[in-house]
Structures are given as structure tokens and as C-alpha cells.
Amino acid sequence: MDLGALFGNLNNFLDFTVGGLVFGAIYALIALGYTMVYGVLQLINFAHSEVFMYGTFAVAWTFILLHGTGDASWSLGRALPILLVALVAAMLMSAAIALLLERVAYRPLINKNAPKLIALISAIGASFALAEAMGLRDRFASWVHLDHKLANYVAPDKARDVYSNPVSIQPHGLFHLGGYEVTDVDVVVIVAALAMMFALDMFVRRTRFGRGIRAVAQDPESAALMGVNSTRVVQVTFLVGGLMAGAAATLYMMKIGSTRQNAGFILGVKAFTAAVMGGIGNLRGALLGGLLLGVMENWGSAVFGSEWKDVVAFVLLVLILLVRPSGLLGEALGKARA
Amino acid sequence: MIRSKKSLRGFAALVGVAALTLSACGSSNDNNKTSSGSSGSSKSSLCGKNIAFLGALTGDAGALGQNMVNGINLALKEYTGKHADCKIGLKTFDSQGSADKAPALATQIINDDSIFGLVGPGFSGESLATGKTFFQAGLPSISPSATNVTITQQGWTTWHRVIGNDDAQGSSDAKYLTTTVGAKKIYVIDDGQDYSKGLAGKVKSELGSAAIGSDQISKGQTDMSAVVTKVKAAGADAVFYGGYYTEAGLLAKQLRQGGFKGTFMSGDGAEDPNFVKVAGAQAANGALLSAPAGPAPSGFAASGLYATQAYDATNIFLAALDAGKTSAKDINSFIGSYTGTGASGPIAFDDKGDIKQSTIYVYKVANGQLDVNNPEAIK
Structure with missing residues (x-):
């Protein structure tokens, strides 16, 4: 244990903290998808990690389509036009996958009033199917003899290997916070995450659809009697979760730059943890949980060594749940006041 | 490998x-x-x-x-x-x-x-x-x-x-870092897998007091910000990483983005063109990747x-x-x-079946490309 590494020097302390906040913002955006679906259906959508993963591929494909495969290092400003297109593509892709999930893996079960556990298993199955489908994309392309035409996208024989955005975005320092040089990429990641979180919060609290979501979350049967189309509400919930995952995927690709067919798994586990930590079913809790998890991971890495960072994060989760079993802000989506 | x-x-x-x-x-x-x-x-x-x-x-x-x-x-x-x-x-x-x-x-x-x-x-x-x-x-x-x-x-x-x-590679890599590169403060990182721990451990023990710190990331980790902070805080002028190209690339990329100016070196697990793709051409330039095989x-x-x-x-x-x-x-x-x-x-061969004398080569990344044809033999 090395407390000095974290607290011995204010610069290092800020460095660890800001680094954690940036990644925590990405956790938070993914956590929204878990928390929304849980709030409405009391169901953990384990396939949400794949919704995110498809978004990261959409970003890389957009860059390959608009830029080509030549390796390049661009500043954020130069990459911005393509990034915005990639953001739209990723949000569309993730939303489409989320809607597909709802249609194929959930709605048939919900219509038959199946127990929640069955839906959970269906979610895990869908998660595997989606991840493996991405890992076999070269095979699908070869069935229709497009594998050579689409070689840059399907990566023949390398479909399961790491897949990089050809344009790596070179951050530029804006100002120093202690020893940490806060870059334009960091600022965009955090601001975008906060802005999206705020917009979603407004959507749920202020709009007609938001009221429908809250109504279904509180009492699906009464909501149906009052004329709320609960199928539509569930669809919108998945759609919104998918859009947020697509945005998270764009931010992730901006910061990290490469992905692979199983990239969603670890991030999904972390985002789910963040959602539970903040109080699953609570939007603001997802934000708090995400940022807290990101920061605690970095502090844990500093004090105990990086190999302990997951241990620190999960011990923290256990402690929080012992004291507050419903999470830090354990208020359900349905109880949120308008 | x-x-x-x-x-x-x-x-x-x-x-x-x-x-x-x-x-x-x-x-x-x-x-x-x-x-x-x-x-x-x-x-x-x-x-x-x-x-x-x-x-x-x-x-x-x-x-x-x-x-x-x-x-x-x-x-x-x-x-x-x-x-x-x-x-x-x-x-x-x-x-x-x-x-x-x-x-x-x-x-x-x-x-x-x-x-x-x-x-x-x-x-x-x-x-x-x-x-x-x-x-x-x-x-x-x-x-x-x-x-x-x-x-x-x-x-x-x-x-x-x-x-x-891997021991032969580890000692050659340590020698290359201290003599040819001239590094004095080297931070050693691995990903916890058998190959990686073996190689990084050998480098660390050969470096002796020149190894100023070490850390272990995990396979599949993408956010390296904590390690980057540690490397910078230690004032390292070189980093040796034992592991494979995905994490090596991400580490090199995030080290450069975090302002690390020293030398990045890794072993044969990272000696792959994908290293450059993951790190991005700009961050990969100057990286040294060793392998026990020459052209x-x-x-x-x-x-x-x-x-x-x-x-x-x-x-x-x-x-x-x-x-x-x-x-x-x-x-x-x-x-x-x-x-x-x-x-x-x-x-x-020695009596255990190991080759008695082997040459370790260093492959360099320059102009956004891993130069596989002209490695430097470590003497």
C-alpha cells in the first residue's frame, strides 16, 4: 500500500482524479442504458454492453468510409466534421441494435408474462449472439462474396482482433489542473456526458413521453388503464438507452481509438456497477455512480497498484450496498418528481 | 512467443x-x-x-x-x-x-x-x-x-x-535500454500473464536500481490513466512493457498523450503491425520492440x-x-x-535443450511503420 503515491503530492492527486473523471463520464453514459431499462421493466439488460460495442464499430467504419484506411493523427478540430457524422452513425447503430434487442429478446417474453429471470437469461444469450456476430463479420460477408470488397470493414481473418480507428485523435492541452494537463478531448468527453445526462433528465421529467416512462415504471397496469401505450414506452426506453450508448461509444473512440468484438464486456460490467452504486433506476445516480467509480478505480490503482483497481471498485460497491442497499441515490425512476 | x-x-x-x-x-x-x-x-x-x-x-x-x-x-x-x-x-x-x-x-x-x-x-x-x-x-x-x-x-x-x-530477451532488453538508449530511470509494466510477467520480471531484475517502479495492468484494460500518472510522477525516462500489442499500443498512446517524452520499449508479444495501428502513428514513432528472431x-x-x-x-x-x-x-x-x-x-544446445547463443533484435517504429526488415541486433 502506498498512500504517498496518491496523497503525497497535490499534483498527482489531481492527476489521478481528473483521469478517473474522464473515464467515469463514459461509464455514466453507458450506465444510463442499464438504469433506464431497469427503471421501467425491473430487468437488467445485460446485452446493453453489445449495444455500446456496435456503436464503437460504427465510429471506426465512419472514419474508414470518409477518410480511408491510411493511419493519421489529427487534432480534435480537424477530426470534428467526421466525428459528428460518426456520432450520428454510432447513435443510429446503437439505437437500432437496442430496438432489435427489444423486439427479439424481450417483447415476446414480456407479452407472455414470463418471469424476470427468463428475460435475464435471454439478455445474456442475446449478448453472446451479438458479440460473436461481430467477431464473425468476415464470415457473413464471405457468404455473399463481399468479403474482399468490404475488407477494410470486415477485416478478413482478423475480425476478432483489435480494430482501430485509422485516425487517431491527438489531444491538445488547454490548461493545467495540478500535474494534469486537461486536454480538449477530456473537456469534450466530460461536457458531452454532462450535457447528455441533463437532456435525458429533462426528457424524463418534462416531456409527455417522459411522463409515460415514469407512469409505466410506477405501475404498468394503471398506466395502461390511463391510456399509456406501454409497448411504445418500453421501445422508447430502449431507444434512448441505445442513443446514449452510441454517444458513449463515440466519446470512447475519441479517447481510446480502438475496439474489438468483446470490448463491451468489461465496460458493461463497470457501467452496470456504476448504475447499481448510484441506485439502479435512478438517472442522476448513474451519473454519480459512473464518476465515483472512475475516480475510485484510479485512486485504488494509485494506492494498491493497478492490478487491484477492480478489487477496490467492487469492495466499494459492496460497502455502499451494505449501508444503502438501494444505492447512493436509491430513488426509482418512477418516483422522480416532475 | x-x-x-x-x-x-x-x-x-x-x-x-x-x-x-x-x-x-x-x-x-x-x-x-x-x-x-x-x-x-x-x-x-x-x-x-x-x-x-x-x-x-x-x-x-x-x-x-x-x-x-x-x-x-x-x-x-x-x-x-x-x-x-x-x-x-x-x-x-x-x-x-x-x-x-x-x-x-x-x-x-x-x-x-x-x-x-x-x-x-x-x-x-x-x-x-x-x-x-x-x-x-x-x-x-x-x-x-x-x-x-x-x-x-x-x-x-x-x-x-x-x-x-524470454530470459535471454529480458536481459538483452535491459542492456539495450541502459547502454544504447542511455535510460537511467525505467518504469516496468506488465499485464499479469505468464509470458508478460516472465519477460518484465527479468528486465526488472537485470535493471536493478535503474528500475524505479513497476505496475501491473490487466488484459483487456483500456484506460491507462492511473499508470500514466505513476510513470510521470516517478520521472521515468523509459518504460518497458511486457505484454501483447493491444495493451502495449494503448499504453504507448496514452503515455504520449499524457506528456511522457521518454522511450517506450516492449517485447515480441508487441512486435506486430497492429501495435502501430492501436497506438496511432504519432504515438508509436520511436517505439522499440524486441524479438528473439532476426530477418x-x-x-x-x-x-x-x-x-x-x-x-x-x-x-x-x-x-x-x-x-x-x-x-x-x-x-x-x-x-x-x-x-x-x-x-x-x-x-x-546446452544440457537443458536451450540454444547456447542467441541474438535478440530490436525492431523500431519510424514514420508510422514498424520496420520489420532492418532490426538492430543487441550485442
Whole structure:
């Protein structure tokens, strides 16, 4: 244990903290998808990690389509036009996958009033199917003899290997916070995450659809009697979760730059943890949980060594749940006041 | 090199369904009859029998196994050119680099009476999984590419390799960092896997007081910000990373983005063009990636990493044939006392089966490209 590494020097302390906040913002955006679906259906959508993963591929494909495969290092400003297109593509892709999930893996079960556990298993199955489908994309392309035409996208024989955005975005320092040089990429990641979180919060609290979501979350049967189309509400919930995952995927690709067919798994586990930590079913809790998890991971890495960072994060989760079993802000989506 | 077994396993299982069973055959070329017996040696009773190859021919690392088979076939072709009356064949066994698949193939190999020697196994995981089987059957083997240190510590006297092990690489890398690069404060990082810990641990112990800190990330980790902060806080002027290209690339990228200006070095697990893709051209430039294999000598007719080692391994078996050895025991002791110079460099084995003298090469990334043709030998 090395407390000095974290607290011995204010610069290092800020460095660890800001680094954690940036990644925590990405956790938070993914956590929204878990928390929304849980709030409405009391169901953990384990396939949400794949919704995110498809978004990261959409970003890389957009860059390959608009830029080509030549390796390049661009500043954020130069990459911005393509990034915005990639953001739209990723949000569309993730939303489409989320809607597909709802249609194929959930709605048939919900219509038959199946127990929640069955839906959970269906979610895990869908998660595997989606991840493996991405890992076999070269095979699908070869069935229709497009594998050579689409070689840059399907990566023949390398479909399961790491897949990089050809344009790596070179951050530029804006100002120093202690020893940490806060870059334009960091600022965009955090601001975008906060802005999206705020917009979603407004959507749920202020709009007609938001009221429908809250109504279904509180009492699906009464909501149906009052004329709320609960199928539509569930669809919108998945759609919104998918859009947020697509945005998270764009931010992730901006910061990290490469992905692979199983990239969603670890991030999904972390985002789910963040959602539970903040109080699953609570939007603001997802934000708090995400940022807290990101920061605690970095502090844990500093004090105990990086190999302990997951241990620190999960011990923290256990402690929080012992004291507050419903999470830090354990208020359900349905109880949120308008 | 140990390729990551875990990620390979899933892939191997999938490929297994669709993969073709590669049945390779020795280059049987009857044209050689016209160049009648140039050699005067009497015909060995092993003529018409086979050398086996065990390693990945399909799957993630399939290209490496194909390189080795090219090297073996070249050696066999040259041999047939000189000994028209004695044809040695090649039987290939595709393990896809998997330690799970290799044992069943090892059983096939030892039960095949036509096989008198093995070039392989390709990777360390499969070597550890099959070594005992081959040792008990007494089949002599020479691996062109398995580098894990512990393989030759098992007491398998039939097991040899014509490539430097991870310890040799680790000490050369440490020497290169301190003398050639001139680094004084080196931060050592690994990803916790067997290969990575072995290599990074050796570098760290060789560096002694020049290693100012160490940390361990995990496989699949993408956010390196905590490690980057530690490296910067320690004031390191070089980083050595033991691990594979994905995490190595991400680490190099985030170190540069975090303002680290020193040297980034890693081992053969990261020596892959994908390292540059993941890190991005700008962050990858200047990176040093070591490997226990150099480029082929000019005019060498088989290309690719490990082709020269496989060629040399095959030639040692053929030399045993020429020396009139026929029993497995005789061939094994012939290999143990063999000295010669192959395409990959001078070859002689110590009593554990490790190559006595091996050269480690440093490959450099410049102008956004991994220069695979002009590595620098570490002296």
C-alpha cells in the first residue's frame, strides 16, 4: 500500500482524479442504458454492453468510409466534421441494435408474462449472439462474396482482433489542473456526458413521453388503464438507452481509438456497477455512480497498484450496498418528481 | 512467443468448425532423379519416413505456423536435391496454437511409426501441454519459436529450441535500454500473464536500481490513466512493457498523450503491425520492440518470422540422418551435441535443450511503420 503515491503530492492527486473523471463520464453514459431499462421493466439488460460495442464499430467504419484506411493523427478540430457524422452513425447503430434487442429478446417474453429471470437469461444469450456476430463479420460477408470488397470493414481473418480507428485523435492541452494537463478531448468527453445526462433528465421529467416512462415504471397496469401505450414506452426506453450508448461509444473512440468484438464486456460490467452504486433506476445516480467509480478505480490503482483497481471498485460497491442497499441515490425512476 | 491462449481458444473453437484440415505433403519431386546421386553416403533406413510439424496453421496465429512450414519445406527440398534416393516427407498437425488441441495431436504423432522427429511445437502453451507426452515416447523435438523459460526446466531431455528464451530477451532488453538508449530511470509494466510477467520480471531484475517502479495492468484494460500518472510522477525516462500489442499500443498512446517524452520499449508479444495501428502513428514513432528472431539472410527462399528457425531445426534432423543415426535415442544425442551455423545464426544446445547463443533484435517504429526488415541486433 502506498498512500504517498496518491496523497503525497497535490499534483498527482489531481492527476489521478481528473483521469478517473474522464473515464467515469463514459461509464455514466453507458450506465444510463442499464438504469433506464431497469427503471421501467425491473430487468437488467445485460446485452446493453453489445449495444455500446456496435456503436464503437460504427465510429471506426465512419472514419474508414470518409477518410480511408491510411493511419493519421489529427487534432480534435480537424477530426470534428467526421466525428459528428460518426456520432450520428454510432447513435443510429446503437439505437437500432437496442430496438432489435427489444423486439427479439424481450417483447415476446414480456407479452407472455414470463418471469424476470427468463428475460435475464435471454439478455445474456442475446449478448453472446451479438458479440460473436461481430467477431464473425468476415464470415457473413464471405457468404455473399463481399468479403474482399468490404475488407477494410470486415477485416478478413482478423475480425476478432483489435480494430482501430485509422485516425487517431491527438489531444491538445488547454490548461493545467495540478500535474494534469486537461486536454480538449477530456473537456469534450466530460461536457458531452454532462450535457447528455441533463437532456435525458429533462426528457424524463418534462416531456409527455417522459411522463409515460415514469407512469409505466410506477405501475404498468394503471398506466395502461390511463391510456399509456406501454409497448411504445418500453421501445422508447430502449431507444434512448441505445442513443446514449452510441454517444458513449463515440466519446470512447475519441479517447481510446480502438475496439474489438468483446470490448463491451468489461465496460458493461463497470457501467452496470456504476448504475447499481448510484441506485439502479435512478438517472442522476448513474451519473454519480459512473464518476465515483472512475475516480475510485484510479485512486485504488494509485494506492494498491493497478492490478487491484477492480478489487477496490467492487469492495466499494459492496460497502455502499451494505449501508444503502438501494444505492447512493436509491430513488426509482418512477418516483422522480416532475 | 506465447500468444495469448485465452483469446485464441475461443477463436480456435470457432475456426475448428469451418477449418479445412490441412494435409501437407513433403515436396515429392521426381525430377531429381535426373541429378543422380551426388552424395556418396549410404542410404539411411529412415529414408521415406517423415518429420512432423505441430503448431498453428489456421486461427489467429496461423500465419506464423505457415512461415515455419515454408522453412521446413525449403530444407526438405534442398535435401532431396542432394539425396535423390532418400526422400523425407513432412506431416503437419494443426493445433491452431491451442494448448487444448495440441495433446490429442501429440498422441497421434507418437503413435505414427513413420515419424522420427518433430519440428515444433510452435508456441509455449502447447509445448508445456505436450512436452511430457513426447518425452515419455522419446521423440526428439526442436521448437523454432517457443520461448517460455520454464519449458526447458521440466527435465524433458528430448526437447530443444533454436530460439532464445524470454530470459535471454529480458536481459538483452535491459542492456539495450541502459547502454544504447542511455535510460537511467525505467518504469516496468506488465499485464499479469505468464509470458508478460516472465519477460518484465527479468528486465526488472537485470535493471536493478535503474528500475524505479513497476505496475501491473490487466488484459483487456483500456484506460491507462492511473499508470500514466505513476510513470510521470516517478520521472521515468523509459518504460518497458511486457505484454501483447493491444495493451502495449494503448499504453504507448496514452503515455504520449499524457506528456511522457521518454522511450517506450516492449517485447515480441508487441512486435506486430497492429501495435502501430492501436497506438496511432504519432504515438508509436520511436517505439522499440524486441524479438528473439532476426530477418532472413539475403537469398533465403522462405519468408516470414520463424521461417529461418524452422529451416535450421529441420536441417539438424537431416544432419542426424546423414551421420547415420536411426534410433530416436541416437538422434536425440546427436541433436544435443550438434554445433553448426544455420540461417538464423550459430546453433548449439546446452544440457537443458536451450540454444547456447542467441541474438535478440530490436525492431523500431519510424514514420508510422514498424520496420520489420532492418532490426538492430543487441550485442
